Amino acid sequence: xxxxxxxxxxxxxxxxSDGYYVRLSGDIDMSRSPEIRNELLGIVGEDCDRxxxxxxxxxxxxxxxxxxxxxxxxxxxxxxxxxxxxGLSRRVLSILQIVRLDRxxxxxxxxxxxxxx
Amino acid sequence: MNMDSKFEIEMCVLSSPQYLCVVRxxxxxxxxxxxFDEEVCGQAVLGVDEAMxxxxxxxxxGDEDKPIWVKIGMGSEDGASGLVVIVEDMGRQVDPSGIAxxxxxxxxxxxxxxxIINEVMDEVEYQKRSEGGMRLTMKKFVRSAVYGxxxxxxx
Numbered sequence: 152x153x154x155x156x157x158x159x160x161x162x163x164x165x166x167x168s169d170g171y172y173v174r175l176s177g178d179i180d181m182s183r184s185p186e187i188r189n190e191l192l193g194i195v196g197e198d199c200d201r202x203x204x205x206x207x208x209x210x211x212x213x214x215x216x217x218x219x220x221x222x223x224x225x226x227x228x229x230x231x232x233x234x235x236x237x238g239l240s241r242r243v244l245s246i247l248q249i250v251r252l253d254r255x256x257x258x259x260x261x262x263x264x265x266x267x268x
Numbered sequence: 269m270n271m272d273s274k275f276e277i278e279m280c281v282l283s284s285p286q287y288l289c290v291v292r293x294x295x296x297x298x299x300x301x302x303x304f305d306e307e308v309c310g311q312a313v314l315g316v317d318e319a320m321x322x323x324x325x326x327x328x329x330g331d332e333d334k335p336i337w338v339k340i341g342m343g344s345e346d347g348a349s350g351l352v353v354i355v356e357d358m359g360r361q362v363d364p365s366g367i368a369x370x371x372x373x374x375x376x377x378x379x380x381x382x383x384i385i386n387e388v389m390d391e392v393e394y395q396k397r398s399e400g401g402m403r404l405t406m407k408k409f410v411r412s413a414v415y416g417x418x419x420x421x422x423x
Contacts, residue, residue, distance in 0.1 A: 178292075181321050182285035211292075211310075213317050214384055218377035225376075242310050249387045250380045251372045 160190050162208065167266060170201030170233075176208035184215035191223045200232050203265045207238030212246055224256060233257065237265030275341035275352075283324045283357075284332035291338055292317055298340045299351050302410060311388035312351055312408045318381040319355045319404050325381075327359025327402060334358060343407065350390070350409035358401035364394035 160183075162174040171194050179187060195202050202223065206212075220236070227234045237259040239247075247253040259265035277294050281287040295316045299309040320336060328334045337356040342349060369383030386392055391407040 178289065180285065180288050180317065181324065182288060211313075213288075213314065213321060214378075214380040215321060217380060221375065222377040242307075245307070245310075246314065246384070249384055252375070255375055 160187055164194075167201060167203070170199040170203070171197075172203040172205065172262070172266060174205040174208065178211040179209055179216035179219075180211070180213045181215040184213075184219045187216070188219040188222065191219065192226065195223060195226050195232070195234075199227075201266075202227060202232075202234045203259075203262070204234070204236050205238045205262050205265070206236060206240070206243055207262070209238075209243060210240060212243050214250070217246065217250060217252065220256065221252065233268075235259050235265045235268055237262050274343070275339045275354075277340040278338070280335050280337050282332060283328045283334040283336050285321075285324060288317055288320055291320055294338070294340055295351075295353060298342070299408070302342055302349065302351055304351070304408075304410060308408065308410075312353070315385045315388040315406055315408070316353050316355065318384045319353075319406065322381045322385075323355060323357045323359060323402075326362075327357045329360075348409055350407055353406045353408075355404045355406075356397060356401060358399075361396045361400070361402060362394075364396065367394050 162176045165172040173191070173194065175187070177183070191202070191204075204220070224234045235257045238261065239258060244253060244258070247256065257268060259268050277298060279291070279294065281290060292313050295313045296309055299312045304312065323336050324330065335358060339354040341352050343352045344350070367382060369386055370379045372383065385406065389406045390409050393405045395403045395405070397403050
């Protein structure tokens with residue numbers, strides 16, 4: 152597994168056999184979502200059959216973060232590729248539930264299952 | 269419920285997303301003082317955060333140097349206590365009756381803020397301000413929690 156450099160937005164970004172794994176941290180609100188959107192779309196714009204987004208260290212997201220994830224998910228699905236969210240706290244999961252997107256995203260319980268689901 | 273409100277925190281922040289965290293911390297502190305549990309504190313914070321985002325995005329079209337006034341307080345009536353937050357701006361005025369969440373079955377980015385506010389807050393009222401802009405009054409009562417679409421108590 153190749154660990155790539157941290158660009159400041161991701162705690163880590165690793166190349167998988169079929170895509171990429173990124174670990175986010177901190178609150179993701181309207182002040183950060185545009186940059187994260189651009190970075191994630193840049194990653195899936197490469198040869199990325201699977202994008203695994205690790206949210207273990209993300210205590211809070213708002214609707215702008217949800218919109219970012221929906222946009223990336225749609226990009227992947229349009230190309231019959233996968234996007235997996237993992238490590239969601241109860242609080243973050245509840246926000247996806249409120250907007251009824253918890254059944255739209257593929258959500259893995261942990262990072263390892265996120266890389267194989 | 270018309271709560272007799274007492275505002276403990278009043279602030280004015282610029283309409284820049286970088287100040288959202290400041291308002292979130294203030295709401296969290298007030299909700300915590302009221303004895304809200306972690307889940308309900310989080311919902312109150314989320315509701316106010318979405319209100320702020322809507323002002324920035326729709327009221328001010330993304331301009332980052334406009335004022336947003338936030339009042340945070342505690343209210344009570346008939347033995348029920350809760351958090352009252354008022355968000356005011358000088359942005360574009362819209363008809364309050366036309367403010368509604370969108371169809372969630374349409375899975376697409378954006379347009380979720382109003383729905384979230386309505387889901388996590390117990391009372392939501394939009395008003396046009398006579399001096400311009402909009403006023404949004406949100407109330408969250410103690411012993412109220414929303415987990416996704418499941419409402420546990422209070423709402």
